[in-house]
Structures are given as C-alpha cells and as structure tokens.
Amino acid sequence: MNSAEFLLWVRGPGLNIAMAIFIIGMLIRLLEIFMLGRKRNLAELRGNGVSAGLRTIFTRSAPPDKNSLRRSIFTYVAGYSFHIGLLVVIFLLTPHIQLLQSL
Structure with a gap:
C-alpha cells in the first residue's frame, strides 16, 4: 500500500x-x-444559570491562588499551550480544513 x-x-x-x-x-x-437514576433537583435557581455556569468554567480554568501558580507554573503553561495548539491544528491546518469541507 x-x-x-x-x-x-x-x-x-x-x-x-x-x-x-x-x-x-x-x-x-x-x-x-x-x-x-439521579433524583431531580427541585431547588430554585438564585440567578441566571447560564452566567453562573460560565463563571464556574472560567474560575476553574484559572489557578486557585498565587501559591499554586508559583509551584506549578509549568503545568498551567503546558496545559494551555497544548489545548490552544490542538485547536489551531484541528481548525486551521489545511488538510483538516479540506477534510471538514469535504464532509
């Protein structure tokens, strides 16, 4: 082949x-x-559920405090670099663009 x-x-x-x-x-x-088979959550929302969800996503993406950032700066930089690079390869690399257009 x-x-x-x-x-x-x-x-x-x-x-x-x-x-x-x-x-x-x-x-x-x-x-x-x-x-x-989880039970249904009957609690009322205190505010806008969408904004609370987005806030949770962003707060959990950031380091919890400055000490953990100092101790593991490489982990945060490597993680963000990997995911940004992965998105660039998937959506901006020419063979992938051609593959997505052919679908």
Missing part, C-alpha cells in the same frame, strides 16, 4: 470506522449517565 492508497483509505473506510467508534462510545456514555 503506497501513500496515495493509504490516504484514500484514511479518508474513506478509516474515517467511517473512527466515526462509528466515536458515536457508539458517546451513545454508551450517554446511556450510562441516564441510567444512573
């Missing part, structure tokens, strides 16, 4: 297999979550 045949396989059956595994895995996870 040369590189052209491999690329055709990756774009065809390989992509279909990967998508099937992803969808089946996500469905299994969703079924597991729904089968937990």
Whole structure:
C-alpha cells in the first residue's frame, strides 16, 4: 500500500470506522449517565444559570491562588499551550480544513 492508497483509505473506510467508534462510545456514555437514576433537583435557581455556569468554567480554568501558580507554573503553561495548539491544528491546518469541507 503506497501513500496515495493509504490516504484514500484514511479518508474513506478509516474515517467511517473512527466515526462509528466515536458515536457508539458517546451513545454508551450517554446511556450510562441516564441510567444512573439521579433524583431531580427541585431547588430554585438564585440567578441566571447560564452566567453562573460560565463563571464556574472560567474560575476553574484559572489557578486557585498565587501559591499554586508559583509551584506549578509549568503545568498551567503546558496545559494551555497544548489545548490552544490542538485547536489551531484541528481548525486551521489545511488538510483538516479540506477534510471538514469535504464532509
């Protein structure tokens, strides 16, 4: 198998297999979550639920205090660098853009 045949396989059956595994895995996870049978939360919201959710996302993305940032600055920088780089590769790399356009 040369590189052209491999690329055709990756774009065809390989992509279909990967998508099937992803969808089946996500469905299994969703079924597991729904089968937990948690009780319904009857407490009233104190404010806007969306703004509270966004605030929670941003506060948990930042270091909790300055001491933990001093001790593990590499961990925070490496984590943010990895995720920003991953988003750049997925959405801005030319082969990925062409793949998304062909779908």
